[in-house]
Amino acid sequence: MSDLLQDQVVIWQHRNFPFLCLFTGYALPFLIAKFGWNDGSGGLLYAGIIRVFLFQQATNCVNSLAHWLGDQPYADATSPRDHILTALVTFGEGYHNFHHEFPTDYRNGIRWFDYDPTKWCISLWGWLGSASHLQEFEANEINKAIFQQKWKLVERLKCQINWGPAVDTLPIYSWSEYEALCINLGGSRHLVCISGVIYDVERFIESHPGGRALLVAHIGKDATASFHGGVYKHSKAASNLLDNIRFGVVRGGGQVEETH
Structure with missing residues (x-):
């Protein structure tokens, strides 16, 4: 504040602040309106009292509205x-x-x-x-x-x-075990394999945009190529939807199983 304390105009304003507030806030509007168009009371009311009231409310909004909205x-x-x-x-x-x-x-x-x-x-x-x-x-x-x-x-x-079950927590199946679980190969599950991950598509069969037949045709098979453009290049939303119906993973990632 050293620069302000050396500024004579600022110091004068600080010392005469109450008088300046009353004069510029109320007396000056009264005098301008009085000698300008003979309406001193109007100047005092509208340019003085009401204006000061509204400006004070606006100023106080900094500590109310600005902390809420x-x-x-x-x-x-x-x-x-x-x-x-x-x-x-x-x-x-x-x-x-x-x-x-x-x-x-x-x-x-x-x-x-x-x-x-x-x-x-x-x-x-x-x-x-x-x-x-x-x-x-x-x-x-x-x-x-x-x-x-x-x-x-x-x-x-x-x-x-809900991101669905993590891949590293899913049970691991061989390809033959995966096939045995599928309904069209004697099992009881509507399972599809995409990129080495097995998905239970039973609840999605009737709402599949490509139709029931197309999805059923891939049960028990590797649908990776079809899913990623062989039949239709699915969107990110379609990939995200699969996350919630993960069932397991195939050992080796596909139809060719790991050998020991």
């Missing part, structure tokens, strides 16, 4: 959030999550289009030479914080997903 793209250990509505209400202070995480940065909204009049003014003054040493946090550290927050969201989503 919006996203937390940089950190979530505390409550501040970013939202365009709060930025509009508070004249640019709505990117509060960024402000709390990177308090030394002169910006609130770091993207050029983020509504932050103060940032735009300071940038302009810097360009004109009236402001200097503008502090901006390193872009790498900002991106790191964004990544960490997104990774948290990914981890939370991952915990909500």
Whole structure:
């Protein structure tokens, strides 16, 4: 604060702050309206009392709305959030999550289009030479914080997903054992082998987009080539669907069994 304490204008304003508040907040609007169009009471009411009331509410939204509405793209250990509505209400202070995480940065909204009049003014003054040493946090550290927050969201989503039984926990079958389990070879299971993994497709037969007959025709067989483009190149969603119907794995990965 040493530079501010040496600034005579700042010191004068600090010493006369109560008088300046009353004069500029109430007396000046009254005088302008009184001598401008003979409506001093209107100036006092609308440009004075109501304006001050609304501006105080907008200012206080920084410590209320800005901690309740919006996203937390940089950190979530505390409550501040970013939202365009709060930025509009508070004249640019709505990117509060960024402000709390990177308090030394002169910006609130770091993207050029983020509504932050103060940032735009300071940038302009810097360009004109009236402001200097503008502090901006390193872009790498900002991106790191964004990544960490997104990774948290990914981890939370991952915990909500059923990924099916892990391949390394599945029972292992020889090819002949796999065939013996299949319904069209004397067994009781609707099993299909794809890339060495056995899938129980019984509950999916009737809803298979390619039709029941096509899926039944591959029971007890190696359907790897058909699944990956021989008949139809299936989507990632189709591959994901298989994860939940894993039944086992084939020793050796296919029809040619391991020999000992």
